[in-house]
Amino acid sequence: MSLESPLLEIDPLLDDPKTRIIVCCGSGGVGKTTTAAALGLRAAERGRTAVVLTIDPARRLAQSMGLTELDNTPREVAGIDRSAGGSLHAMMLDMKRTFDEVVVQHSDPARARAILENPFYQSLSAGFAGTQEYMAMEKLGQLQARGSWDLIVVDTPPSRSALDFLDAPKRLGSFLDGRFIKLLTAPAKVGGRAGVKFLNLGMSMMTGTLSKVMGAGLLRDVQTFVAAMDTMFGGFRTRADATYRLLQAPGTAFLVVAAPERDALREAAYFVERLAAEDMPLAGMVLNRVHGSEADRLTAERAVAAAEALEDAVAEAEAGGEDAGSGGSGGADGPGAENPDGAGIVDLPPGKAELEASDAERTGRAGHGGADTPADAQERTELLAAALLRLHAERMQVVARERRTRERFVSVHPEVPMVDVTALPGDVHDLAGLREIGLRLGGGQPAAA
Amino acid sequence: MTGKGGTGKTTVAAALALALAAEGRRVLLCEVEERQGIAQLFETEALPYEERRIASASGGGEVHALAIDAELAMLDYLDMFYKLGRAGRALKKLGAIDFATTVAPGLRDVLLTGKVCEAVRRKDGAGWPVYDAVVLDAPPTGRITRFLNVNDEVAGLAKVGPIHHQAQAVMRVLKSPQTAIHLVTLLEEMPVQETMDGVAELRAAGLPVGAVIVNMVRPVLLGDAELAEVAAAQVGGNGKRRAAVAKALSQAGLGGARRGGVAERLVEPLFAQAHEHAQRVVLEREQRAEIAGLGLPVRELELLGDGVDLGGLYRLADSLRRQAVAVPPPHGPVPEDGPDLAEAAAADAREAAQAGTDEQPPGDG
The missing domain is CATH 3.40.50.300 (P-loop containing nucleotide triphosphate hydrolases)
Structure with a gap:
């Protein structure tokens, strides 16, 4: 008996007008961005006015949505089916620009310029571990406040530690409340020597030490920066808290994206637990790149045994040379040469250019004779059948492995609804591909290969 | 790293x-x-x-x-x-x-x-x-x-x-x-x-x-000729070829090769899987070529x-x-x-x- 989770029904979630924000989270490399884009597209084509906020999309995926430039504003995606009355916008997060916008919006021009030109700010806005998370949340708050969309789908940054974006408001808070900030701001605010008397001796020793460690120039930059930002900090914090509450609100749905691999599911389990601990509404899990087989009644073991039987038959026929009745020693019920013309195969189709250019590692397997005798053709058929069986055996092993990995997760989190998205052979980089993913997310059968 | x-x-x-x-x-x-x-x-x-x-x-x-x-x-x-x-x-x-x-x-x-x-x-x-x-x-x-x-x-x-x-x-x-x-x-x-x-x-x-x-x-599980064939194969295409494969499967003990027989019903899914595999192999070769273009030593781990x-x-x-x-x-x-x-x-x-x-x-x- 395999363990089953409840099915995550994506379409009702997308169609429900009360669903206002969908947050896709998960570890790197599991198809999070693609999932977010596919959800946005599906929602739009089902009638929602949707916007997708992506963090770092693959170039071709971005192009497929018309995101050729990083201008930090949502752009309408062309080429979608608008017959249901929906629309789709998409944007890529530019964290430096988002930060700049916040600064400009919340301080007077002179102060804004002082901040933007401060070397400390420049470094902070470009590379601060966590800035991306703050800014993604900031942007989400902005998009939500604009009120132009009834559904916002958010991709989350590939965080160093999972769910950093949830910590962002708290971290910002504890940082701003820190005594250190006050210490830093004090001398700059009060100005020069006069400030010193507000500091006790211990503290001035600290600034001395800091100055020694960091270099006086750096300390001064930090101080001016903190002083200039001081007025903004309050607003930062208020908005960060507001975004955090927005995430907890009933209109928000978190989707944990994973792949049926041990590490990805371990991360997913962590996400699930963490979201619960933060009272964040988890809608369920999207399991990407799941493998299945239409021929799953044929086990890997039987497929391998049959492949061996066919290969043995060919080997024996070759060893037997001119021996007649080449097909006779095959499988258990091998009827042998009952149908001499059954293998009257046409020539193999010409190989694709890519295939021809390949390394010749395995060419020994499939003999390319000049003139095809029926026996040659039959051998080729048998070898092809054997290869198909070995491929199937490998597929079945993958299916079994994925099932085990998944069951491990389900036994710990049986309550989490899940939807499988079967693996596509290649990467997705056009709307048709996203639509196909959307179909699989919605539980529809994938189009036949 | x-x-x-x-x-x-x-x-x-x-x-x-x-x-x-x-x-x-x-x-x-x-x-x-x-x-x-x-x-x-x-x-x-x-x-x-x-x-x-x-x-x-x-x-x-x-x-x-x-x-x-x-x-x-x-x-x-x-x-x-x-x-x-x-x-x-x-x-x-x-x-x-x-x-x-x-x-x-x-x-x-x-x-x-x-x-x-x-x-x-x-x-x-x-x-x-x-x-x-x-x-x-x-x-x-x-x-x-x-x-x-x-x-x-x-x-x-x-x-x-x-x-x-x-x-x-x-x-x-x-x-x-x-x-x-x-x-x-x-x-x-x-x-x-x-x-x-x-x-x-x-x-x-x-x-x-x-x-x-x-x-x-x-692993690449098909030879080049087989890859070429399955890559070009259409769904339900080339009935004769499929019948021959069904027969080979049947010979290997996987059931009847007749229309609707167990072996015959395996052919389509097996070809579909092979087709996916071939598509993947082609994509992987493109990616390998990209990597080779860097002019760096390349190592592979299974x-x-x-x-x-x-x-x-x-x-x-x-x-x-x-x-x-x-x-x-x-x-x-x-x-x-x-x-x-x-x-x-x-x-x-x-x-x-x-x-x-x-x-x-x-x-x-």
Whole structure:
């Protein structure tokens, strides 16, 4: 008996007008961005006015949505089916620009310029571990406040530690409340020597030490920066808290994206637990790149045994040379040469250019004779059948492995609804591909290969 | 060792450390992202901020591991250069350490890379390097150049002073030929694209790029002729051919070949699976060609189906040793193949350990 989770029904979630924000989270490399884009597209084509906020999309995926430039504003995606009355916008997060916008919006021009030109700010806005998370949340708050969309789908940054974006408001808070900030701001605010008397001796020793460690120039930059930002900090914090509450609100749905691999599911389990601990509404899990087989009644073991039987038959026929009745020693019920013309195969189709250019590692397997005798053709058929069986055996092993990995997760989190998205052979980089993913997310059968 | 998220860079870093530790060498494996990935791989408890032996290799070789924590590295640094034992702790209480390590990005990276370089340069009492090689499980490809190029990062912040000196000392080690930055990728479009971008950025920054390691390579199970056939096959196409395959399956004992028979019903799904496989192989060959265009040494590691356990890690290490992920010489890539690659790797390991012998401890000036 395999363990089953409840099915995550994506379409009702997308169609429900009360669903206002969908947050896709998960570890790197599991198809999070693609999932977010596919959800946005599906929602739009089902009638929602949707916007997708992506963090770092693959170039071709971005192009497929018309995101050729990083201008930090949502752009309408062309080429979608608008017959249901929906629309789709998409944007890529530019964290430096988002930060700049916040600064400009919340301080007077002179102060804004002082901040933007401060070397400390420049470094902070470009590379601060966590800035991306703050800014993604900031942007989400902005998009939500604009009120132009009834559904916002958010991709989350590939965080160093999972769910950093949830910590962002708290971290910002504890940082701003820190005594250190006050210490830093004090001398700059009060100005020069006069400030010193507000500091006790211990503290001035600290600034001395800091100055020694960091270099006086750096300390001064930090101080001016903190002083200039001081007025903004309050607003930062208020908005960060507001975004955090927005995430907890009933209109928000978190989707944990994973792949049926041990590490990805371990991360997913962590996400699930963490979201619960933060009272964040988890809608369920999207399991990407799941493998299945239409021929799953044929086990890997039987497929391998049959492949061996066919290969043995060919080997024996070759060893037997001119021996007649080449097909006779095959499988258990091998009827042998009952149908001499059954293998009257046409020539193999010409190989694709890519295939021809390949390394010749395995060419020994499939003999390319000049003139095809029926026996040659039959051998080729048998070898092809054997290869198909070995491929199937490998597929079945993958299916079994994925099932085990998944069951491990389900036994710990049986309550989490899940939807499988079967693996596509290649990467997705056009709307048709996203639509196909959307179909699989919605539980529809994938189009036949 | 860097790579896009999900490519298995921690696994490959660990395998490389094991490979380098063979034949009695001592290797330090570091992580900097506070993920405890090394402990998980080696199936041990969480690593503290302390070097400890976590694995042995052939001939008495040892892998030591260290999870570098930026805050502790900061205190370490203050202690080492300023003898700030108690004052350092006071700073921590004030939130200053937290501030310096989480808020100021350049500073954090200087501390992390600084600790790694310190391990590279460390000598024992007799003046021999303590480690023959140091392997760093670095941040992902998207952030690697900024992470390693600390000098540029802090240049705008600290123009003089100890942090400035520390950054310069770190850069001297990182830009020397004793360093090699390897990139882990998969044969998929996004990771390969990120690898191409990463290599371009590293090269532009003058950082020494090592090899590209293609991880989780899946076997190609069809010969070229078969691939060509199934790649061109249409659903339900070529009935005669399918009938012949059905017959072969039936001969192999998989049921009746008649229309509707068990073997006959297998044909379509088997062809569909093979078609997918062929599509994947074509895509993978395109990605391989992209990677080859970089002109870097390329190594491949097979996909370990059941995930990487300790045994799998040793197998990957063995595979790397056979392929010898070598540090390229300063001018141009290493030759692709050769009889003495393992020896070359060993020589590289010895060289790597001698990095930065002329460095002075920073902060004296």
